[in-house]
Amino acid sequence: QVPLVESGGGLVHTGGSLRLSCTASGFTLDYYAIAWVRQAPGKEREGVSCISSSVMSSDYSIYYADSVKGRFTISRDNAKNTVYLQINSLKPEDTAVYYCATDTLSNCRGVTTTTYDYWGQGTQVTVSS
Numbered sequence: 001q002v003p004l005v006e007s008g009g010g011l012v013h014t015g016g017s018l019r020l021s022c023t024a025s026g027f028t029l030d031y032y033a034i035a036w037v038r039q040a041p042g043k044e045r046e047g048v049s050c051i052s053s054s055v056m057s058s059d060y061s062i063y064y065a066d067s068v069k070g071r072f073t074i075s076r077d078n079a080k081n082t083v084y085l086q087i088n089s090l091k092p093e094d095t096a097v098y099y100c101a102t103d104t105l106s107n108c109r110g111v112t113t114t115t116y117d118y119w120g121q122g123t124q125v126t127v128s129s
Contacts, residue, residue, distance in 0.1 A: 022100030
């Protein structure tokens with residue numbers, strides 16, 4: 001089991017910003033690619049971003065869905081064993097539960113992937129118009 005825990009969601013107005021965090025107790029996140037996936041009410045899961053391992057990957061890469069490019073930034077703070085998703089210029093259509101996920105591979109399998117072995121409990125992001 002990989003105990004992923006998200007935090008940082010909330011209610012913001014259009015144009016606002018949030019920083020989501022993904023941590024794991026007893027599990028070194030930087031060994032593995034970590035993805036952010038969101039699910040809006042009544043919609044399928046959507047891959048938002050993925051960051052490969054900075055120590056284990058042979059091809060360190062970051063991926064973003066077209067819908068969030070230029071507004072979302074994924075990053076790692078290895079000293080804090082945390083992966084962040086900075087989300088700016090929020091739009092009502094960004095409203096969703098945001099999950100961090102991994103399948104313990106060092107490389108991302110593409111940003112559109114939504115099938116992972118391990119998931120956090122999710123954090124709600126609500127954007128009001």
